[in-house]
Amino acid sequence: MQDQNPTCPIHEGIYLQQRPTKCGPVWRCPITGCTVRWWGAKDTTPCDYQTAQARKAAHAVIDPIWQRYHMSRASLYRRMKRDLGVEHIGLCDIATCEKIIEWAKKL
Numbered sequence: 239m240q241d242q243n244p245t246c247p248i249h250e251g252i253y254l255q256q257r258p259t260k261c262g263p264v265w266r267c268p269i270t271g272c273t274v275r276w277w278g279a280k281d282t283t284p285c286d287y288q289t290a291q292a293r294k295a296a297h298a299v300i301d302p303i304w305q306r307y308h309m310s311r312a313s314l315y316r317r318m319k320r321d322l323g324v325e326h327i328g329l330c331d332i333a334t335c336e337k338i339i340e341w342a343k344k345l
């Protein structure tokens with residue numbers, strides 16, 4: 239992990255810029271219209287458009303499960319962490335999102 243600011247995976251050489259938010263600092267690409275967001279945790283992937291879509295797809299599969307089975311969201315996420323080592327969909331790359339979707343289908 240480098241100490242310097244991460245660069246945008248779409249716009250080569252453009253450094254992401256840190257902004258404070260309610261949920262902590264977020265790094266954003268300064269190019270207008272670029273959807274890259276990075277939340278600074280060590281193992282996150284900067285979020286380009288495809289990654290955002292994959293995360294949305296994973297949420298679309300996961301969220302109805304805990305709603306349907308009246309399971310608490312926290313307990314489903316605990317199970318996901320135990321089985322996949324994943325705590326937050328918002329921090330996943332595309333491959334991990336696909337794993338979550340496969341995992342959720344088997345629940």
Ligand SMILES: [Zn+2]
Pocket residue numbers: 246247248249252267268269272273274
């Ligand atoms: Zn960008």
